[in-house]
Amino acid sequence: MTRLARPDAVLVQAVIAGALSFSHLHDLAEAAGQHGWKAWAYPVSVDLLLVAAWRRLRTLRDAGEPSRSAWCWFAVALVASLGANVATAGLLDLGHVPDWLRILVAGWPALAFLGGTLLVHRPTSPSEPDPDAAPAPLPVVERETGPGVQAATALPAATVPPALVAHAQKIAADHRTRTGSDIDTETLRARLGVPYPLAEAIAAQLA
Numbered sequence: 001m002t003r004l005a006r007p008d009a010v011l012v013q014a015v016i017a018g019a020l021s022f023s024h025l026h027d028l029a030e031a032a033g034q035h036g037w038k039a040w041a042y043p044v045s046v047d048l049l050l051v052a053a054w055r056r057l058r059t060l061r062d063a064g065e066p067s068r069s070a071w072c073w074f075a076v077a078l079v080a081s082l083g084a085n086v087a088t089a090g091l092l093d094l095g096h097v098p099d100w101l102r103i104l105v106a107g108w109p110a111l112a113f114l115g116g117t118l119l120v121h122r123p124t125s126p127s128e129p130d131p132d133a134a135p136a137p138l139p140v141v142e143r144e145t146g147p148g149v150q151a152a153t154a155l156p157a158a159t160v161p162p163a164l165v166a167h168a169q170k171i172a173a174d175h176r177t178r179t180g181s182d183i184d185t186e187t188l189r190a191r192l193g194v195p196y197p198l199a200e201a202i203a204a205q206l207a
Contacts, residue, residue: 032097050074050081070119
């Protein structure tokens, strides 16, 4: 059996309120000298800014970020919508609109464009990586060493290149042939010209 669609009371109320507000904004814009398609564009602009500010507000609140700017533009759009509703309720003579209201209506497109741009193009979130930021410093490996050896050397957390290990093996073999003993870490460091912690890592692979 086909189920009949049951209208949602909240949705119906939202449609009625939106239609009335849309009509009031159109009437006010037309009374302020905006005729034809221009008068119809004003309520669209106000409603879009209102929805964009509300969505941005919810996104910022869910992310735990400051939402003051979104609240500001939501209030601007809400005041524009409520102002049109009140102005067309008989409190304003639409046949003789004051000059200040004509100025506000004429300046609304630029204000709405600014608000929409600021809502869409936001600064980089602190939680997101900044591509222009300086790279993080390399980890520092501390070790008590003898004279002439640095106490702390910054090394990348990476394996020793195989080519460097092969070169160290040749140096160690030559040292064993000439002296009859295995090469020590300090001599290996001096022959290779590398920091002491890296020489230790190479010596560990030669053992």
